[in-house]
Amino acid sequence: MSAIEADSIWKEYRRPHVRATTFKEAALALLRGQRGYDEFWALQDVSFTVEQGEAIGLVGPNGSGKSTMLGILARVLRPTRGAVEVTGRVCPLLELGTGFHPDLTGRENVFLNASLLGSGHRQTAARYGDIVDFAELSDFMDAPVKTYSTGMVIRLGFSIAIHMEPDILLIDEVLGVGDEHFQHKSYARLAEFKRAGKTLFVVSHSLTGITTVCDRAIWLDRGHIVTDGDADEVVRQYHDAVIAWEQSLAEAKARDASAS
Amino acid sequence: MSELLEVVRYREVLWNLVRRNLKVRYKNSILGFAWSLLNPLMQIGVWYFVFKILFGRDEPNFMALLVTGFLPWLFFSQTVLDSTACVTQEMALVKKAYFPRTILPLSVLLSNLIHLAFAFIVLLALYAVWGVDVTIYYLWVIPATLLVAVFAYGLSAMLAAWSVFYADVRFIIGNLIGLWFFLTPVLYPVYHVLKGSLKNPDNVVEIFLSAHLEPLKKVFMLDPLTIGVESYRSALLYGGENFIKIQVTPAMTELEQANALALQEGLRADYPLLPYILGAVAIAVATAIIGQWVFQRKAESFAEQG
Ligand SMILES: Nc1ncnc2c1ncn2[C@@H]1O[C@H](COP(=O)(O)OP(=O)(O)OP(=O)(O)O)[C@@H](O)[C@H]1O
Ligand SMILES: [Mg+2]
Numbered sequence: 001m002s003a004i005e006a007d008s009i010w011k012e013y014r015r016p017h018v019r020a021t022t023f024k025e026a027a028l029a030l031l032r033g034q035r036g037y038d039e040f041w042a043l044q045d046v047s048f049t050v051e052q053g054e055a056i057g058l059v060g061p062n063g064s065g066k067s068t069m070l071g072i073l074a075r076v077l078r079p080t081r082g083a084v085e086v087t088g089r090v091c092p093l094l095e096l097g098t099g100f101h102p103d104l105t106g107r108e109n110v111f112l113n114a115s116l117l118g119s120g121h122r123q124t125a126a127r128y129g130d131i132v133d134f135a136e137l138s139d140f141m142d143a144p145v146k147t148y149s150t151g152m153v154i155r156l157g158f159s160i161a162i163h164m165e166p167d168i169l170l171i172d173e174v175l176g177v178g179d180e181h182f183q184h185k186s187y188a189r190l191a192e193f194k195r196a197g198k199t200l201f202v203v204s205h206s207l208t209g210i211t212t213v214c215d216r217a218i219w220l221d222r223g224h225i226v227t228d229g230d231a232d233e234v235v236r237q238y239h240d241a242v243i244a245w246e247q248s249l250a251e252a253k254a255r256d257a258s259a260s
Numbered sequence: 261m262s263e264l265l266e267v268v269r270y271r272e273v274l275w276n277l278v279r280r281n282l283k284v285r286y287k288n289s290i291l292g293f294a295w296s297l298l299n300p301l302m303q304i305g306v307w308y309f310v311f312k313i314l315f316g317r318d319e320p321n322f323m324a325l326l327v328t329g330f331l332p333w334l335f336f337s338q339t340v341l342d343s344t345a346c347v348t349q350e351m352a353l354v355k356k357a358y359f360p361r362t363i364l365p366l367s368v369l370l371s372n373l374i375h376l377a378f379a380f381i382v383l384l385a386l387y388a389v390w391g392v393d394v395t396i397y398y399l400w401v402i403p404a405t406l407l408v409a410v411f412a413y414g415l416s417a418m419l420a421a422w423s424v425f426y427a428d429v430r431f432i433i434g435n436l437i438g439l440w441f442f443l444t445p446v447l448y449p450v451y452h453v454l455k456g457s458l459k460n461p462d463n464v465v466e467i468f469l470s471a472h473l474e475p476l477k478k479v480f481m482l483d484p485l486t487i488g489v490e491s492y493r494s495a496l497l498y499g500g501e502n503f504i505k506i507q508v509t510p511a512m513t514e515l516e517q518a519n520a521l522a523l524q525e526g527l528r529a530d531y532p533l534l535p536y537i538l539g540a541v542a543i544a545v546a547t548a549i550i551g552q553w554v555f556q557r558k559a560e561s562f563a564e565q566g
Contacts, residue, residue, distance in 0.1 A: 001547075022426060022427060023428045024428075026426070071563065074357060076356070076358055076563045077564065092356070092357055094355065095355070099352055100352065101280065104280060104283070108280070108283075111276060112273075112276045115273045116273055120272050121275075207376045
């Protein structure tokens with residue numbers, strides 16, 4: 001059975017020329033007959049299927065639509081066209097540090113966050129010890145999260161997510177922030193996940209991270225899928241393309257320099 | 261409807277947000293929760309000073325009428341004002357995971373219901389001091405609160421959604437609520453408006469008002485807040501009696517008393533309560549339905565904003 005089925009996903013963002021955040025600006029733009037925004041297609045006809053137990057990586061340059069895709073899988077964003085079907089319990093870890101309330105303590109945030117991920121109070125209470133142990137933050141749980149370092153926030157977020165017993169774990173670029181030791185632990189835990197037959201969907205710019213964790217990868221560029229296949233192969237192609245592009249840039253620059 | 265099921269499924273998030281709202285409101289204050297009792301008490305102290313001492317208002321029960329009517333108003337206005345920030349403040353959660361967004365305005369409503377309950381405790385303590393009797397009619401407070409809550413929720417949901425896209429909503433509402441306060445019978449009893457007339461209108465506003473006085477009075481009576489505020493008084497102070505009520509005092513001459521009673525009976529005949537109450541309920545329910553519809557439609561793109 002497939003865990004994720006994305007069928008021809010299109011996502012349009014409206015990018016305001018100058019953000020009209022007041023009625024006056026909106027009204028003026030309307031009067032002038034301007035739409036006041038550009039349409040921008042962040043994803044164009046993206047389709048793929050992820051089988052249960054697969055670990056899949058999403059790579060591509062900044063702004064290519066990776067976070068958008070993950071947001072759609074997490075149901076935080078709605079695709080403009082197309083449909084996604086996700087089977088199983090999803091745990092998203094989207095972008096850095098989101099979902100924590102800076103004024104609340106670590107403990108309070110664990111309960112709030114876990115409830116967002118569908119865990120009841122008693123369930124969370126039962127898992128609480130494990131969550132804190134894994135994050136290695138037992139001395140900080142009664143301090144407000146605003147006093148945490150970036151890495152500490154990520155550790156807590158990651159630890160909550162993996163203790164929710166998800167069937168599908170969505171991770172957006174959070175593995176690089178923990179320290180060396182925590183990264184080892186996280187990768188080990190992800191490997192365990194895979195062995196347990198869970199589905200992993202990882203967005204990362206760390207290509208070695210992707211090849212370590214994932215069997216398969218998708219290379220996304222400007223909202224299109226370039227290739228979809230074996231992780232090592234796709235990562236190599238992506239890497240080569242970047243190198244080739246950089247070389248052509250350097251050559252163009254050299255040509256410009258010699259021409260002038 | 262399916263959204264309601266989702267809210268039930270995610271009720272844990274709702275409880276957590278309510279708990280959080282209550283905690284954060286008095287964060288960094290030494291007295292903490294005591295403020296939810298102290299705030300209404302201090303407000304009442306200010307009024308006592310202004311109305312009793314400065315203006316020398318000495319109608320019987322003046323303070324009791326004022327404070328009783330203020331409770332549902334405070335609940336309403338605070339809910340509506342809080343709602344304008346409820347989505348933007350929780351953007352981190354909105355971007356983090358899916359949950360039925362309806363939980364956001366709902367959490368504002370529930371938090372303020374809890375504050376209302378605290379204020380009620382203060383009120384009962386004051387009643388004990390003022391010697392107001394506890395009666396079975398107190399129970400009417402429940403439907404009256406429900407009416408105000410449904411109405412407040414509808415407006416909240418709508419405003420919560422709009423203020424994600426237009427920051428102006430917050431400022432406009434801040435001012436409108438200030439105006440609405442004076443259009444709601446909090447500082448005066450409802451009969452003041454119903455008996456009111458403009459003898460010599462001499463500017464545009466007054467001419468407009470006097471030309472449309474009767475329909476405007478009907479609108480005033482249909483305002484769920486008018487009904488809510490006055491129902492509180494009826495339930496808690498008038499022993500369930502019709503709230504179009506003129507206080508008769510022993511200080512009045514017999515003729516004055518008779519006139520007051522005649523006026524009261526005339527107004528009660530002109531404004532039969534039942535249709536107005538039903539009208540107000542209909543308005544509140546319609547507001548809630550429209551508000552929820554607007555909210556759900558806008559909620560789809562919350563995460564794309566800011
Ligand atoms: N809320 C938004 N409103 C308008 N445009 C947006 C919004 N979010 C993203 N975009 C645009 O959509 C495109 C894809 O963004 P996305 O965040 O998915 O990229 P990404 O692949 O995750 O990039 P990165 O590697 O930098 O994380 C970008 O061009 C971005 O400008
Ligand atoms: Mg991204």
